[in-house]
Amino acid sequence: MQNVTFRAALVLLALFVLTAVFGPYLVEHDPLKGSLRARLEPPLWAGGTSEHLLGTDRLGRDMLARIVSGARISLTVCVVVIAIAGSIGTALGMLSGYVGGWLDRVLMRLVDLALSLPVILLALLVGAVSGPSFGNIVLVISLVLWSQYARMARGETLRVKNEDYVDLARTSGLGHVRIIARHILPNIAPALIVVATLQVGVVIVLEASLSFLGVGVPPPNPSWGSMVADGRSYVVTAWWVSLFPGIAILLVVMAVNIVGDALTDRINPALRGRTA
Amino acid sequence: MNAILSTHALGRTFRTRGGPLHALSDVSIDCMPRHSLGVVGESGCGKTTLNRLILMLDTPTEGEVRFKGKPLRMLSVAERRAYRRAVQPVFQNPYSSLNPRLRVRRIIREPLAANTDLSGPQIDARVDEVLEAVGLTARDANRLPAEFSGGQRQRIAIARALASKPELMLLDEPVSSQDISIRAQILNVLTELRDEYGLATLFVSHDLATVRFMCDEVVVIYLGRIVEHGPANLICTAPRHPYTQALLAATLPADPDAPAMAVPPEGEIPSPLAPPPGCAYHTRCPFAREICRSVRPRAEADEAGGAVACHMVNQGGW
Amino acid sequence: AVALPVMAQSEDDTLVVALPTFSEQTMTPWGGSGQRKTYLDTVYEYLVYLDAEGNTEPGLAESWTVENDGTRWTFTLREGVPFSDESCGTVTAEDVKYSIERLIAEDSRAGPASTMRRIIDTVETPDERTVVVNLSAPDFLLDAGYFGEAQQLGIVCKSYSESQGEAVDSAPPVGTGAYVLESLVDGSEINMVRRDGDHWRVDPQWERISFRAVPEEATRVAMLRAGEADIAPVNFDSIAGLEEAGIRIVSAEKTWSPVIRLGGVVQSDPERFNAELPWADKRVRQAMNYAIDKQTIIDELFAGQGTVASGDTPVAAWDSVPPYPYDPDKARDLLAEAGYADGFDMVLKTFTTTPGAELPLMAEAAALYLAEVGINATIEPTDWPSVRSEWTGGGKLDFAMTHRGFPFPNPENGVEAGFSERSLFASFTSDELEAKLASLAAETDRAERREKLTDIGQYIRDEAGAIFMVLANEPYGVGADVSDWSIDTSYVYNFDRAGKAQ
Amino acid sequence: MTLLSIRNLTVRLGRDALAPTILEEVSLDVMPGETLGLVGESGSGKSTLGMSVLRLTPPRLAEGTSGEILWDGRDILTMRGRDLRALRGAEISMILQDPMASLNPVFSIGSQLTEALRRAGRSDLMQAAEAALAEVRIPSPAERLRSYPHQMSGGMRQRVVSAIGLAQEPRLIICDEPTTALDATIQYQFLELLRALQGAHGMAMLFVTHDFGVVARICDRVAVMYAGRIVETGPVREIFSNPRHPYTRALLAAVPSTSTAPDRLPVIEGAPPSIGNRPGGCAFHPRCPMAGPDCQRQPPMERLAPRHEAACWRAREEAAA
Amino acid sequence: MTRLIMGRLAEALAALLLMSLAIFLLSRVTGDPVALLLGDGATAEDRDLLIAQLRLDRPLWEQYISFLGNALTGDFGQSVAAGRRDALELVLDRLPASLSLAGVALGFTLVTGIAMGVLAAITRGSAVDLLVRIVALLGQSVPAFWLGIVLIYIVAVQWGWLPTSGYGTTAHYILPALTMGTFTLAAVTRLVRASMLDALGSEYIKLARIKGLPEATVILKHALSNSLIPVVTFMGAFFATMITGAVVVETVFAWPGIGRLAYESIVSRDFPVIQTVVLVITASFILANFCVDMLYLAIDPRMRDRG
Numbered sequence A: 001m002q003n004v005t006f007r008a009a010l011v012l013l014a015l016f017v018l019t020a021v022f023g024p025y026l027v028e029h030d031p032l033k034g035s036l037r038a039r040l041e042p043p044l045w046a047g048g049t050s051e052h053l054l055g056t057d058r059l060g061r062d063m064l065a066r067i068v069s070g071a072r073i074s075l076t077v078c079v080v081v082i083a084i085a086g087s088i089g090t091a092l093g094m095l096s097g098y099v100g101g102w103l104d105r106v107l108m109r110l111v112d113l114a115l116s117l118p119v120i121l122l123a124l125l126v127g128a129v130s131g132p133s134f135g136n137i138v139l140v141i142s143l144v145l146w147s148q149y150a151r152m153a154r155g156e157t158l159r160v161k162n163e164d165y166v167d168l169a170r171t172s173g174l175g176h177v178r179i180i181a182r183h184i185l186p187n188i189a190p191a192l193i194v195v196a197t198l199q200v201g202v203v204i205v206l207e208a209s210l211s212f213l214g215v216g217v218p219p220p221n222p223s224w225g226s227m228v229a230d231g232r233s234y235v236v237t238a239w240w241v242s243l244f245p246g247i248a249i250l251l252v253v254m255a256v257n258i259v260g261d262a263l264t265d266r267i268n269p270a271l272r273g274r275t276a
Numbered sequence B: 001m002n003a004i005l006s007t008h009a010l011g012r013t014f015r016t017r018g019g020p021l022h023a024l025s026d027v028s029i030d031c032m033p034r035h036s037l038g039v040v041g042e043s044g045c046g047k048t049t050l051n052r053l054i055l056m057l058d059t060p061t062e063g064e065v066r067f068k069g070k071p072l073r074m075l076s077v078a079e080r081r082a083y084r085r086a087v088q089p090v091f092q093n094p095y096s097s098l099n100p101r102l103r104v105r106r107i108i109r110e111p112l113a114a115n116t117d118l119s120g121p122q123i124d125a126r127v128d129e130v131l132e133a134v135g136l137t138a139r140d141a142n143r144l145p146a147e148f149s150g151g152q153r154q155r156i157a158i159a160r161a162l163a164s165k166p167e168l169m170l171l172d173e174p175v176s177s178q179d180i181s182i183r184a185q186i187l188n189v190l191t192e193l194r195d196e197y198g199l200a201t202l203f204v205s206h207d208l209a210t211v212r213f214m215c216d217e218v219v220v221i222y223l224g225r226i227v228e229h230g231p232a233n234l235i236c237t238a239p240r241h242p243y244t245q246a247l248l249a250a251t252l253p254a255d256p257d258a259p260a261m262a263v264p265p266e267g268e269i270p271s272p273l274a275p276p277p278g279c280a281y282h283t284r285c286p287f288a289r290e291i292c293r294s295v296r297p298r299a300e301a302d303e304a305g306g307a308v309a310c311h312m313v314n315q316g317g318w
Numbered sequence C: 001a002v003a004l005p006v007m008a009q010s011e012d013d014t015l016v017v018a019l020p021t022f023s024e025q026t027m028t029p030w031g032g033s034g035q036r037k038t039y040l041d042t043v044y045e046y047l048v049y050l051d052a053e054g055n056t057e058p059g060l061a062e063s064w065t066v067e068n069d070g071t072r073w074t075f076t077l078r079e080g081v082p083f084s085d086e087s088c089g090t091v092t093a094e095d096v097k098y099s100i101e102r103l104i105a106e107d108s109r110a111g112p113a114s115t116m117r118r119i120i121d122t123v124e125t126p127d128e129r130t131v132v133v134n135l136s137a138p139d140f141l142l143d144a145g146y147f148g149e150a151q152q153l154g155i156v157c158k159s160y161s162e163s164q165g166e167a168v169d170s171a172p173p174v175g176t177g178a179y180v181l182e183s184l185v186d187g188s189e190i191n192m193v194r195r196d197g198d199h200w201r202v203d204p205q206w207e208r209i210s211f212r213a214v215p216e217e218a219t220r221v222a223m224l225r226a227g228e229a230d231i232a233p234v235n236f237d238s239i240a241g242l243e244e245a246g247i248r249i250v251s252a253e254k255t256w257s258p259v260i261r262l263g264g265v266v267q268s269d270p271e272r273f274n275a276e277l278p279w280a281d282k283r284v285r286q287a288m289n290y291a292i293d294k295q296t297i298i299d300e301l302f303a304g305q306g307t308v309a310s311g312d313t314p315v316a317a318w319d320s321v322p323p324y325p326y327d328p329d330k331a332r333d334l335l336a337e338a339g340y341a342d343g344f345d346m347v348l349k350t351f352t353t354t355p356g357a358e359l360p361l362m363a364e365a366a367a368l369y370l371a372e373v374g375i376n377a378t379i380e381p382t383d384w385p386s387v388r389s390e391w392t393g394g395g396k397l398d399f400a401m402t403h404r405g406f407p408f409p410n411p412e413n414g415v416e417a418g419f420s421e422r423s424l425f426a427s428f429t430s431d432e433l434e435a436k437l438a439s440l441a442a443e444t445d446r447a448e449r450r451e452k453l454t455d456i457g458q459y460i461r462d463e464a465g466a467i468f469m470v471l472a473n474e475p476y477g478v479g480a481d482v483s484d485w486s487i488d489t490s491y492v493y494n495f496d497r498a499g500k501a502q
Numbered sequence D: 001m002t003l004l005s006i007r008n009l010t011v012r013l014g015r016d017a018l019a020p021t022i023l024e025e026v027s028l029d030v031m032p033g034e035t036l037g038l039v040g041e042s043g044s045g046k047s048t049l050g051m052s053v054l055r056l057t058p059p060r061l062a063e064g065t066s067g068e069i070l071w072d073g074r075d076i077l078t079m080r081g082r083d084l085r086a087l088r089g090a091e092i093s094m095i096l097q098d099p100m101a102s103l104n105p106v107f108s109i110g111s112q113l114t115e116a117l118r119r120a121g122r123s124d125l126m127q128a129a130e131a132a133l134a135e136v137r138i139p140s141p142a143e144r145l146r147s148y149p150h151q152m153s154g155g156m157r158q159r160v161v162s163a164i165g166l167a168q169e170p171r172l173i174i175c176d177e178p179t180t181a182l183d184a185t186i187q188y189q190f191l192e193l194l195r196a197l198q199g200a201h202g203m204a205m206l207f208v209t210h211d212f213g214v215v216a217r218i219c220d221r222v223a224v225m226y227a228g229r230i231v232e233t234g235p236v237r238e239i240f241s242n243p244r245h246p247y248t249r250a251l252l253a254a255v256p257s258t259s260t261a262p263d264r265l266p267v268i269e270g271a272p273p274s275i276g277n278r279p280g281g282c283a284f285h286p287r288c289p290m291a292g293p294d295c296q297r298q299p300p301m302e303r304l305a306p307r308h309e310a311a312c313w314r315a316r317e318e319a320a321a
Numbered sequence E: 001m002t003r004l005i006m007g008r009l010a011e012a013l014a015a016l017l018l019m020s021l022a023i024f025l026l027s028r029v030t031g032d033p034v035a036l037l038l039g040d041g042a043t044a045e046d047r048d049l050l051i052a053q054l055r056l057d058r059p060l061w062e063q064y065i066s067f068l069g070n071a072l073t074g075d076f077g078q079s080v081a082a083g084r085r086d087a088l089e090l091v092l093d094r095l096p097a098s099l100s101l102a103g104v105a106l107g108f109t110l111v112t113g114i115a116m117g118v119l120a121a122i123t124r125g126s127a128v129d130l131l132v133r134i135v136a137l138l139g140q141s142v143p144a145f146w147l148g149i150v151l152i153y154i155v156a157v158q159w160g161w162l163p164t165s166g167y168g169t170t171a172h173y174i175l176p177a178l179t180m181g182t183f184t185l186a187a188v189t190r191l192v193r194a195s196m197l198d199a200l201g202s203e204y205i206k207l208a209r210i211k212g213l214p215e216a217t218v219i220l221k222h223a224l225s226n227s228l229i230p231v232v233t234f235m236g237a238f239f240a241t242m243i244t245g246a247v248v249v250e251t252v253f254a255w256p257g258i259g260r261l262a263y264e265s266i267v268s269r270d271f272p273v274i275q276t277v278v279l280v281i282t283a284s285f286i287l288a289n290f291c292v293d294m295l296y297l298a299i300d301p302r303m304r305d306r307g
């Protein structure tokens, strides 16, 4: 049972990545071009035409094309955010755990503070400073998420630091940098990968909320989150506008979580549930 | 003959929430070439602390460790490298002492690459050599630790220690996590290597029987202090300190007909945060007198080449 | 903060109006923007009212005259109109004078405060019932304009306001309207209850009017559908669905004007004129007007509720000015002529206001059309304060923005706000236009003024001072419990005149 | 008259008949009042055997359990909820290996102890708890009732665990390596305590350990396990003086002692097989110096002396040699 | 104990200071409220007048210092937009609505999450387990605003069971709390399931079973009490998520809380209110974390003996 779901999730994720990479070459419509005359057309089976399988949005753009190219945008946001938040969080967390002492205390307080940041307000402020842009979203979401990596990296570093092989490396006279690079980082990486996996969903949903408040991925580029946000006024009249990107989000989030859970089970069951 | 390594009134006090914790106090030992010294004591008595101080993983709060007569903190960079080559540890837990992400070859190379000037091929040759010395094969060098059993891992750890041709091996309970059949194998490997390479060993253990097997000389520690010190056969047959006697009594022989020992242990081990004044063992000692409660006994050397820190023994009290 | 609401107390008698915002949620006419008229108009009354055709009707002023080429207005007050607070008695000239002076005071936050401050010279009260207003510039439309129902000069009780001191903005309002404040929940509900006795002007059918702040349009629509709200402004896209569900749509006709304003073309001010812009060339501006199929945008995005605009604010005098037709070929020709055959890149900033949720959508639609003629417009969503401070900050702007053209109480002031060099908000002028405006300001003949105004409109249209888009309606969903209700013109909500279905 | 009789207990990793077996065809009897030692190296299945008796194995192993465990003639393996609960604690109890982990960290000693006493039908719970602590020689028991586990030393905790185990006066107590985590001197004290308690309550004890010293000290009888099977059982003196299975013999020889210091310890080459790749036939044969072709077949348990049995084709030869 | 509290207090002050500085700077560079307050047709003189009135003409550091100084005396300034109302009063007026909603949402999340987590743990690997985890995940993958709107349409409009929006009665809490709590539900469920599995596999649970305790006691008393410890650790973070989610949920459900106030004040550049709101939110986080620490002491005896 577990295995079947895990495989299904993996396949789904692979599809997601493939769609993000190759999808735009496969759909015939331009996700940015539409015709006002063909706006809000329902999907094929709900009375629409084969021209637009999943219908059209409020500017007459093809939903399928937008969902496909939205995959790329959402994936890019995820990857960039996770790369930024992950590297900052990991670096600080490792430092905190490795050095210890007052630095650890200060950094961990900072993490607590970051956890209690009213993120969305900050996002709004930042959004207001320079308008919503891809960079801002990434910045703001990273600002929220780095702390999770820092926590995990610190905890794991503390664990690994106490492993005898680290002491052995020290008795061999290895420098701190080498010890961190060779002995600590590779051994805390799996836990961080799990965090990263589970954060994919968080990022997508957070981006959607920011879009709702008007500081998400700027139009006309479609992200799944902004598509759901755009479609909220049509929940009754043109349900497909928000439902399809919503389902896309749902499937991906579900898949990454299942994969993430399975990874945790495999990599380090002690981390189960302690992430994201 | 000069000691490879010696400790002089070595002490380590940890600052903890509960106050100062004297993990180790006034410990002086000498590790002579080709000589094997055992350190026995129960959990928390400071065995690992001693090890870490020697390995420079921790710094003493009192006293010092000397390498061939020179205090560790005064070593030059080159001497430090030499020290790191000369003194090699093997730790208790073979699962934690091998980095699971590195192949065996990398693990064994590490001290060589860091502390010797050997070239790449020379190092590789050395890796193969030590692997064979501990009963593994050169092929094993390309595997990951996870592919080995506990006993094999401990062999890898020993190979790693052996690689830089040390003079002294520090063995911190190297077999206590092993099964009986594996334990014997490792102990044999260690004694064989010791004889073959002419190594000195400092063997730390909580088990008197293992120490007896491994060592010429034994130091008994209780709550961070040496209580008795002497040749292994004497300690295990005619212990004089009441604690050593209790420890011996508690080391149950695999013989249903063995007589119960005269001095069975009593009471709890006191917290190292609040060690009893005077002789730390007086709370559990059946022979304790008034003086034991107030005056800390000094270790006095005797004719057998040992020393006992006990008022009663030293004053011929019993 | 007053008492908590009396929930669900005879909902049948309560007219629930769901509004996107209470704006500043202050209770004095001068305490904030005109958006608060939604609820304040049930409390405060005006000197002059307008009928359905926009003609003036007596309000708290029984009669009035204008003299001295439009610079001296005399209002005679209606007798015996009582304030809701007994201690205030009836409306006197002193109350009116106080209300005017308070509205134009330096710390007033009312929308028209600065313009009014500029034109009002002195206010005199020769007797209890007479108020004389001396203007520093002629204004023939003061009655229908700044002093009228569509503006913010609600008449307050002087003694009450003064006794409240600084706190008056959040104190329960005292006016002469048919309702008084019953209770409020900060940011959520403002509940008005009908005053006892007959009212001189209206005969309210609803015992209570409850205003609810519901920022999310989808929620407002849900409230209408669930019968929780009786009246609520809705988006054009919601109209079809609501009508299907049996909800009536009542629109304020042509009350606002979605437009795309072009930055950096305040040509008479070197500080604010950016000659490097493609649209510094009139032909480019015209091309942009030709390129967009505005009728389709109206049909599709505005549910047909609007007409193609020929100006960037709703001004009646410009009704005769013909709008640009949709002619992409002509647009391409003009662009080519101007040297932009391959088009150019531009930034189009957009934002939502309430109402005005359609602006970003309109921007995207416009961008789709502009792309057809080679103009690549990048949409930059932002918020109103940001663009507004950028726009009013002066300097050579290099972007365009969507904007919501407001109806001005006095169209001449509106034209000045948008097209006079003096105004911070100006989006386009030229020396020629400045001259025309000066001539308008000096004109004292009523008919001539109208003529000149129309001429200005035609000029701005020909110069393509903006990308004129739509003259749009403002749709409200109205539930079955409300029998008749209408918005005559913008900012006149008539909630106190809403009928109740039997 | 046996107290507990285990018959052909097989435990697999799951229901599947091909799943790896942890225990294979284990048969074992415990007599009233006796102490049976169960020795074997890590992974040989000692804990699984102990847990099976109380039906405490995780679901996957429970599914794969077959055979019989008879208690008063009733098969524990077929018991259901209420009967099982009546059995646990009151009839058979258990002391676990890790004194640090076997007490619930969030409840006081007193509350954990009274839980067990309440089941025994005691009404004077506090006094009874105090007495129970006093019996396991915990100083100032009244105060200790209010302590939390983390406030006690390992030895004390293990004594509390035994007090809980004994609270309902069971007829059999299973001890799963209860002293492994203890210091030598503390282990000694604890063993003495257990012996005394056993004497006082007259209960039988199944003592799991891998330490022959402990076995020699407290057991009447020993069962030696290797790779999920019992390879030899017998009275403790028999086993120590006359071990018949080569594995038992090798194990005994491999233990260092304080009384002698040989140059080399006799060793068993190789390592115990991990579950899942146990060799066919006698699981010990790849490491056995005496193995022959017949060792490819599983040797039956053979009676060598009245109470001494071994499963080895060479058991008799050995006696002769 | 006192040391713990003093330490916390010092940290809280530092955090508040840091936060106030960040917000101050961030809000000042986002443009000023002047443009918004000026009527159409205003001139440059009008603008200068307003700037002077709002004291925005003074240097930034001076503005900040005077803000800090006033804040120390409890004066957070007056709202620029909302008719000179006292900013603190404005925020405190809205605080109860937000806190009560977050409280109800937190309660809902905890109760449901714990129940689901326990259920999943004791049926580990079964279809029930999978179902629970999927249901929990659903919540995490649906943006709150969308869920809110869909819930309004289904529950309030279609079925007519609950009010669509607004504030006042108990019924008004249900949909927003559900919406707000759903996101963290997955986290709680996951956490409880994991720690419950740890607990169920632990030695002390074996001991409890060895005692012959009924299964319900074993699970609900012994296992659950330990599984709740990690939940408590994360409660501060959950609370933070709730308050953060408030901006969205309060907007959708027309809830008069500080989330929306904050949003509106940002949109109108109402500096005093922005600052106050953010500080109040930060302070409430710190308070919440402090409560969590206290709760920790209550639930885990091991903590009581530290420091």
Ligand SMILES: Nc1ncnc2c1ncn2[C@@H]1O[C@H](COP(=O)(O)OP(=O)(O)OP(=O)(O)O)[C@@H](O)[C@H]1O
Residues within 6 Å of the ligand: B014, B015, B016, B021, B022, B023, B041, B042, B043, B044, B045, B046, B047, B048, B049, B050, B206, B272
């Ligand atoms: N970093 C530290 N901080 C505080 N106390 C410490 C630290 N390291 C060790 N101790 C304490 O010092 C004492 C000696 O510890 P050590 O690890 O040396 O004992 P040991 O003899 O090796 O015990 P074991 O047999 O359990 O390994 C113990 O009481 C331990 O708790």
Ligand SMILES: Nc1ncnc2c1ncn2[C@@H]1O[C@H](COP(=O)(O)OP(=O)(O)OP(=O)(O)O)[C@@H](O)[C@H]1O
Residues within 6 Å of the ligand: D013, D022, D040, D041, D042, D043, D044, D045, D046, D047, D048, D049, D058, D060, D061, D210, D274, D275
């Ligand atoms: N739930 C389980 N799932 C999978 N394998 C298990 C499980 N429980 C036990 N085993 C395996 O069964 C074998 C026997 O385990 P058991 O704990 O009974 O050994 P033991 O003799 O008690 O060992 P030790 O001396 O280390 O306690 C081991 O190889 C173990 O890995």
Ligand SMILES: [Mg+2]
Residues within 6 Å of the ligand: B047, B048, B049
């Ligand atoms: Mg140690």
Ligand SMILES: [Mg+2]
Residues within 6 Å of the ligand: D046, D047, D048, D176, D177
């Ligand atoms: Mg076991």
